[in-house]
Amino acid sequence: MKLNELTKPWSAFNYGFLDESAKREIRRRTLKAIAIPGYQVPYASRDVPIARGWGTGGLQVTLTLLKPDSVVKVIDQGADDSVNASSIRKFLAKVGGATETSDTTEATIIQSRHRIPEEKLREDQILVLQVPNPEPLRPVQPDMSIAREMHGDADYGQLWLILYEQLVRSGRIMQGSSYPSMVNGRHVMTPSPIPRWDVPKLNQADHLTILSAGREKRIFAVPPHTSVEPLVFDDVPYRVEDHQDKTCYRSGVEGFFMNELPQDDGSSLYELSDSHFGIKNIRKAEGEPVTLSETWYKNGRME
Structure with a gap:
């Protein structure tokens, strides 16, 4: 056997940019995350052409899911036309031949930073959320090895204490984003920096949600028809942002975020x-x- 028989023809990049070994690993980690809803699964985060903290985790998952017939939508805090969103969308089209779209109903993969679209997602759609900090216990326990033990013991008392302190000091819970939520009655996760308005959209949803933190090298997921319950006290109901009386000056629509x-x-x-x-x-x-x-x-x- 000769050396040239073991090599493949040169190409500018692999399909979907990531090498096949990286995509296989992310697929295996994603399957484990789906099997244990809310559980943070570690993975070897690869380098991609954007800086860590700007969506590398979400981009790696999307590249792994990408197919030639995929239709991708990328949003950044609700906007399709931001520099970050449009650049990622064009990159996905270039390395995977995917079709670009801004319409939620047309997309098969939706990668998002800080928002979930207002239109309901279907069971044939996948939502990929970029997560800068996947650990809900970090504000109360900076030692990640101890935080892992707390997750194993379902010891979330300190999270309840933070919410109680906010309630006592301000008269209401002030956690505006990354609201800690119990997934499938077992693991507490941080649902990325989405506002409180978007957290109920994950509960018993028809679609699969995959959350990935590239910098922290963690993947977790919310499978379809899975309970996602924000941590609340029995006598203090969960409240979202009160935008009922707000009207969009451009479209005239009211009652949305x-x-x-x-x-x-x-x-x-x-x-x-x-x-x-x-x-x-x-x-x-x-x-x-x-x-x-x-x-x-x-x-x-x-x-």
Whole structure:
């Protein structure tokens, strides 16, 4: 046997950018994460063409799931047109031949930073969330080896204490994002820096959610039809952001999560955080044949 018989023809990069060994490992780790909902599975995070902390974990999972017939949507805090979102989307199209889209209903893979789309996801869609800090116990236990033991013992008393202190000091729980949530009645996870508004969307959802932290080298998942319950006291119900009376100044839509835009005169305008959902509503108001899917919220209340 000659050396040239053992080599493959030169190519600029492997399909999906990552080498096959890396993708096999991430697939195995993802399957374990799905089998144990909310459990953090370690993996060997590879280098990708963006800096750590800017979505490397989510990008690696998406590259592993990528197929030539995939349709990918990438959003950054609700926006499809940010530099980070558009760059990742174009990269996925280049290395995997995937089709790009901004429409939630068309996508088969949705990679997101800090938001879950307002339109409901189907069972044939996968949501990939970028996670900067996967450890919910880090604020109370900086030693990760001890934190792992606390997860093993389901010892989450210190998390309840933090919420209680916020309640006593401020009269309400101030945890605005990364709200600690119990998955499948066993493991507490941090559901990435999504706002409280988005956490109920994970509970008993039809779609698979994969959360990945590239810098911390951890993958965890919420399988379809799995309970995700925010940590709350029996006499203090879970509250989301009160945006029921806020109206998007561009689309005229109300009852959804809004971005506040301070004005020079001290007033504020509000704009739909889910940018493409706002665009679809504008096009529908202008008479275009646009189909709006069912949403998680109705008039600012979870159905």
